[in-house]
Amino acid sequence: MAVTQRFFLAHEGPGGVAAWLSAMAETMRVMTPVREGISVVFRDHSPEAPLDFGGLDTAGPKAAVFPQTEYLLRYRAERTAPVGGHRGVKLEEVRPEGDVLLFGASPCGARGLTLMDQVLLRDGVEDPCYRIWREHALVAAIVCQAPYSSCFCNWVGGAPDDARGSDLLLAEIEDGFVVEAVTDKGLAAVRERLAVATEEQARAAAERAEAARAALPAPPDLDDCPARLNAAFDDMDFWNEAAAGCIHCGACTYACPTCTCFNITDEASGLAGERIRTWDSCMFPNYTQEAGGHNPRPTRAHRLRNRVLHKFAFHPARFGEFSCTGCGRCIRLCPMGLDIRTIIRTIEPRTATQTTESRTGRAKEAKHV
Amino acid sequence: MADVAALRRTVLEILPRVDLVIGWQRGPDALRAAPLLMRNAADVDRLIWDRTCVHNLATFLPREKGKKVAIIVKGCDSRSVIQLVQEGLVDREDLTVIGLPCDGVVSQAKLRRAADMDRLESAEIGADHVEITAAGKTLRMALDAVMPDKCLSCAYPNALLFDRFVGDPMEPPQQRQDPYARLDAFEALPLEERFDFWKREMSRCIRCYACRNACPLCVCRDYCLAESRQPHYQSQESDVREKWFFQLIHATHLAGRCTECGECERACPMGIPVLLFKKKLGRIMTELFQYEAGLDVSATAPLLTFQAEEENIVEKQWL
Numbered sequence: 001m002a003v004t005q006r007f008f009l010a011h012e013g014p015g016g017v018a019a020w021l022s023a024m025a026e027t028m029r030v031m032t033p034v035r036e037g038i039s040v041v042f043r044d045h046s047p048e049a050p051l052d053f054g055g056l057d058t059a060g061p062k063a064a065v066f067p068q069t070e071y072l073l074r075y076r077a078e079r080t081a082p083v084g085g086h087r088g089v090k091l092e093e094v095r096p097e098g099d100v101l102l103f104g105a106s107p108c109g110a111r112g113l114t115l116m117d118q119v120l121l122r123d124g125v126e127d128p129c130y131r132i133w134r135e136h137a138l139v140a141a142i143v144c145q146a147p148y149s150s151c152f153c154n155w156v157g158g159a160p161d162d163a164r165g166s167d168l169l170l171a172e173i174e175d176g177f178v179v180e181a182v183t184d185k186g187l188a189a190v191r192e193r194l195a196v197a198t199e200e201q202a203r204a205a206a207e208r209a210e211a212a213r214a215a216l217p218a219p220p221d222l223d224d225c226p227a228r229l230n231a232a233f234d235d236m237d238f239w240n241e242a243a244a245g246c247i248h249c250g251a252c253t254y255a256c257p258t259c260t261c262f263n264i265t266d267e268a269s270g271l272a273g274e275r276i277r278t279w280d281s282c283m284f285p286n287y288t289q290e291a292g293g294h295n296p297r298p299t300r301a302h303r304l305r306n307r308v309l310h311k312f313a314f315h316p317a318r319f320g321e322f323s324c325t326g327c328g329r330c331i332r333l334c335p336m337g338l339d340i341r342t343i344i345r346t347i348e349p350r351t352a353t354q355t356t357e358s359r360t361g362r363a364k365e366a367k368h369v
Numbered sequence: 370m371a372d373v374a375a376l377r378r379t380v381l382e383i384l385p386r387v388d389l390v391i392g393w394q395r396g397p398d399a400l401r402a403a404p405l406l407m408r409n410a411a412d413v414d415r416l417i418w419d420r421t422c423v424h425n426l427a428t429f430l431p432r433e434k435g436k437k438v439a440i441i442v443k444g445c446d447s448r449s450v451i452q453l454v455q456e457g458l459v460d461r462e463d464l465t466v467i468g469l470p471c472d473g474v475v476s477q478a479k480l481r482r483a484a485d486m487d488r489l490e491s492a493e494i495g496a497d498h499v500e501i502t503a504a505g506k507t508l509r510m511a512l513d514a515v516m517p518d519k520c521l522s523c524a525y526p527n528a529l530l531f532d533r534f535v536g537d538p539m540e541p542p543q544q545r546q547d548p549y550a551r552l553d554a555f556e557a558l559p560l561e562e563r564f565d566f567w568k569r570e571m572s573r574c575i576r577c578y579a580c581r582n583a584c585p586l587c588v589c590r591d592y593c594l595a596e597s598r599q600p601h602y603q604s605q606e607s608d609v610r611e612k613w614f615f616q617l618i619h620a621t622h623l624a625g626r627c628t629e630c631g632e633c634e635r636a637c638p639m640g641i642p643v644l645l646f647k648k649k650l651g652r653i654m655t656e657l658f659q660y661e662a663g664l665d666v667s668a669t670a671p672l673l674t675f676q677a678e679e680e681n682i683v684e685k686q687w688l
Binding site: 036037038039041055056058059067068069146147148149150241244245247248249250251253254255263265267276278279281284285286331332333334335336337338339 | 396397398401402403404405406424428478481482487488489504569573575576577578579581582583590591596598604605606607608632635636637638639640
């Protein structure tokens with residue numbers, strides 16, 4: 001996969017964005033970012049709709065490979081024969097179909113796919129639907145030009161020109177995009193269709209990317225962040241304070257390019273139904289609600305703690321990197337103005353005595369809120 | 370607007386008698402605030418009061434039920450507190466209300482339409498303008514242009530329910546917009562266009578329930594019919610039908626209770642104008658029952674009671 005060929009995709013004309021997208025649309029579904037009010041969302045590409053590459057896609061590219069509703073199977077109770085038969089259940093497996101080009105994703109969103117892969121494409125525990133979506137998706141991300149105030153990709157090992165998770169990485173220059181074929185799949189999509197970029201174009205793209213990197217403030221050292229978070233596990237004073245303004249909606253988790261949690265429901269209607277898998281959020285009380293009535297994460301503080309530790313302690317312990325791409329969507333979209341950076345930056349090392357005192361002092365207060 | 374020093378002094382005075390005081394602090398950037406739950410004197414240093422204090426903090430009251438709570442409210446927020454007290458959802462005895470005069474906050478949604486708020490560098494809010502520097506560009510806008518619609522038609526600039534009032538009460542500002550202007554404009558569209566509008570808007574919904582959880586009067590929350598499996602009211606599918614269905618249920622449950630504070634719409638991460646549903650029902654409630662929610666703790670919301678013969682509902686016209 002060590003492909004480093006660069007191509008050129010002009011803004012206009014033959015060999016331009018519109019022509020290339022039309023060519024791609026002949027064999028696959030093409031999704032492009034469109035501005036709707038204050039949001040940027042991926043929609044089926046329409047040559048008439050103006051594309052929006054200036055803003056971060058609001059809810060990320062996740063839904064293209066991990067749809068909010070995945071239909072797993074359909075079932076129907078049927079008689080084996082009109083007369084004298086018995087009633088059986090007919091099952092029909094549903095699997096994703098069709099290739100999709102996701103054009104204009106953000107690099108942080110695309111990188112999230114590699115972190116989702118760690119969870120959903122592990123040896124032995126592989127998600128068959130996700131596998132199909134991933135194989136059928138072609139991700140073309142666009143290098144960021146200027147960071148948002150909520151961006152912190154360089155805190156967590158990312159960069160404005162991070163190619164991980166993308167098949168094609170586009171860097172905008174004056175009259176078009178320099179296209180880097182990151183994977184063989186990406187290469188196949190551009191090799192026959194686009195001109196090779198000139199050295200001058202490639203250099204201009206590299207300079208833009210370098211400028212974007214330089215525009216990000218220096219990151220704090222997060223090496224011992226997992227250890228500090230783990231040490232603070234029982235410090236409920238800290239988590240109560242951190243979660244004080246949280247209204248436990250799912251905006252942060254649903255917009256997160258790395259969150260993979262889901263629920264499975266049988267939606268029945270009469271004698272037929274569907275088994276569906278839908279996004280779930282660890283910020284919802286029902287997420288950990290047990291059948292017997294007990295909830296191990298009864299308060300907002302418990303749930304926020306889980307979200308932060310999952311991303312910055314548990315996932316790194318298993319997979320070696322933070323389950324966060326620093327895209328800042330959770331910060332941008334939080335209706336209450338909560339900022340996860342504050343937690344991971346300010347969490348201090350704790351002594352055993354502190355956490356024990358806190359545990360005994362606060363355990364009584366845990367109730368369903 | 371009242372000054373923050375006076376507000377802090379009042380909070381410090383009240384703090385020893387309560388478990389917590391709910392106010393605002395600076396959020397992720399210069400024009401965003403975040404809720405602040407103050408438990409000790411040191412927390413009070415972080416308290417702010419300016420035009421970025423948009424959150425209706427009344428949404429935290431049912432969550433903190435059983436504690437002695439003090440809450441800081443603007444005029445509009447106080448109506449939610451009144452409604453909660455009226456319905457017995459919070460105990461008045463446990464509550465200390467710190468009222469403020471307010472002649473308007475700033476809307477993130479309107480600011481976002483005007484400026485590159487994601488690249489905000491600095492901001493200054495003056496008496497009648499906002500000056501923003503974002504992505505290297507400085508932009509000066511009239512305050513009215515970036516206020517939420519509710520502020521442009523505000524009739525209650527002062528907290529209506531309070532134990533302490535900080536600052537001088539204001540005269541209601543001149544109404545610059547009809548409270549139902551947006552609804553009128555929408556309803557003037559042909560039916561098909563309205564239907565297409567909602568299909569498109571609701572298709573963006575991610576079912577995160579920020580609208581529900583930000584709502585001060587949506588008190589079922591953890592036991593919401595949208596997620597209930599038994600009974601099974603709603604499918605978990607994320608299609609437009611289910612999302613829209615939920616919005617209509619939400620709006621119907623709030624009819625006559627909703628004060629149109631707009632938190633549902635403000636909270637929506639996908640920018641869906643869900644307040645329109647509540648505006649529609651709010652107007653019907655006003656027309657049918659001459660009732661405005663959140664003004665009187667001793668009133669009863671029209672749909673929580675009945676009259677044998679309703680004045681404006683002709684149901685026996687066959688007689």
